[in-house]
Amino acid sequence: MNNSKVFQNPLILSKLGNWILDSCSELDKALLPLVIATLDPDTGTYLVIGLPPKYPNMRGSLDDENNEDQINKLTILNTFSLAFQEIASTTNAKARIDSFESAIIEIRKEDLQFFLERLSFSGLI
Numbered sequence: 001m002n003n004s005k006v007f008q009n010p011l012i013l014s015k016l017g018n019w020i021l022d023s024c025s026e027l028d029k030a031l032l033p034l035v036i037a038t039l040d041p042d043t044g045t046y047l048v049i050g051l052p053p054k055y056p057n058m059r060g061s062l063d064d065e066n067n068e069d070q071i072n073k074l075t076i077l078n079t080f081s082l083a084f085q086e087i088a089s090t091t092n093a094k095a096r097i098d099s100f101e102s103a104i105i106e107i108r109k110e111d112l113q114f115f116l117e118r119l120s121f122s123g124l125i
Contacts, residue, residue: 007038008047010104017051025054033080033125037112045096046112050080050103050125078103083124091118 007013017036024032037048080103088095093111097104107115119125 021054044109045106048105052078087118
């Protein structure tokens with residue numbers, strides 16, 4: 001596989017994003033999601049993945065004495081699936097959601113900046 005194409009694979013890009021989130025969760029207590037995008041120069045599109053924040057940042061934020069038990073049961077939903085679909089349809093951006101995981105989207109290079117701006121201000125994530 002060509003090195004420039006490595007991050008065009010959704011699984012590899014997801015693993016990179018999760019590694020970044022894991023690293024950040026150890027350093028920072030802020031609970032923030034991550035959007036990561038990689039350009040495919042051959043097609044002029046970006047592969048964009050949205051990942052919810054990692055739960056280790058929530059340590060100490062729960063009131064009960066059994067924080068560890070509550071943290072292990074805590075699930076954070078990935079709201080990027082709905083947000084990506086909503087923003088793509090309202091912006092008329094040329095986007096393609098064709099994977100099982102709809103928090104992964106392929107979007108034209110020209111539409112990425114406007115798409116990300118709308119996503120940031122949408123309140124959907």
